[in-house]
Amino acid sequence: MKTFYTALMLAAVSLGAMGTAMADDITADVLTYDGKTKVVSAKGNVVIHANEGATITGTNGEYHFEDRSAFLEGGVKYVKEQSTLTAEKMYLYKDRTARGIGSVDFVDLSEHRILRGDDVMYNAATGFGKIEGNGYLETADGTLSAPHIEGNLKQIKVVATGGVDLTSTTNNAVGYGDQAVYTRSGRDGTDGKMVLSGNAWVNQNGNTFEGPELVLRDADKVVETTGRSTITITNTKSPSEEGGEGDSQPSVPAGPVNQATPIAGRPEYAGSPLEIKDNK
Template sequence: MNKKQRIGISLIIGLMTLSVTAWAANNDPLTISADTLSYDGNSGRADAKGNVVITQQDKTITGATGWYNTKTREAQLEGGVSMIGTDMAMSAQTVHSVNDSHFKATGAVHLQRQDRQIFGESVEYNTDTEYGKVTGNARLIAEGTTLTGNEVEGWLKEIRAIAQGNVTFTNPERNVSGTGDRATYTQTPNQNDGVVVLSGNAHAVQNGNVLNAPELKISLADDSAETLGGRSTLVIAPNQ
């Protein structure tokens, strides 16, 4: 729903469920259906329980219980929450949404946009900017590279990510993996130009060769690794 939209409300009683439909200025309705539903016209809040379904344009969100405020455009769903859209999908235990574009999901979160995926215990994501912040068993998968850490920030539109704390990365196609205290990963979508920079006890293994340094730059395009500072160690695996 566009930020400039102003919402009116109508209450429709169905045969099996109740639903609330909020109509926006551009004629895109947001509909809430549930087994039990109540609506406060003064506060603009609709409370829903049992098989909750929220739909708008190409997105459908389901959950066990939830509420939506038509005046503040704020919503929350709980209990096996699932969201499916044209080019994205998400599952979590709880989702809190603000302004129909920014949400925080908690509990075994899995977010997928095209072939890019985010996993974690807590995920904050903005559908307008496609920026996400993941904490707790954070994992980002993009263009064949998997990046993990205690916390991962990602910009999915441009494929850029920063991981911190117990960082690992792997790219099986390039037969390369690494660890460190922090990592940055950048890549042009659909291009073979991925770069991973590991810092803080950086360690990388590529085709059996081991490289340790304070900081490492790994270029996935040509399978090269470069030390960026401090004393480094290279262990070359013997030919098999």
């Protein structure tokens, strides 16, 4: 095993710019350092300490001191505080966004979030996340499964497309549709709103709703329909009779986040093709 340590000058620059060094050391069986590009290439049992306390392990990889980005492949595991990411490949961008490729599982215990898919991008600082292929998102509010899921988990706005299955813990409902858009003015906002469109179907408390567009509001815990719709009532009990809470609070006006609001924290490269790394 060999270890490569950053030069003292580089560490000083990191400390001044970020408050703490973002790269402590890189360990691997074989290490190659390019002084011109400031890139370390590593092969075999790679361990990178980076990104303000993160530890990344894999089979092969590289670290760029110029912009503090990294790439690893081969059974990659990323651990930082209560966040863990496992994937076949992983990119760490200079803005501290982590991106996993291939059988990705990202768990953030501090925020009670799970992101899974073929291609998962997430930045815990900004709240931006994107999942492509076999997407799954789980939060305290419920779950979304769809081919494409993108949004900001702090703002909050999440868009799922390509055929969506959902569960809503807040509304005690399950449903599906072609697209789902969930918005809320913030983590503690009370104006949460789920718009399910395109062959939409929702079952709430045993009652079913079908239509071109269905709207679930967290504050009211009701389902609204637009267009020609069908409602099948099989449960006539109130939420309080079912053992839940009654609707004692007035409806809260919609907050500033809606379907037209841009997704906050979305980096420029979020829609760009994935960078191809040559095997070293």
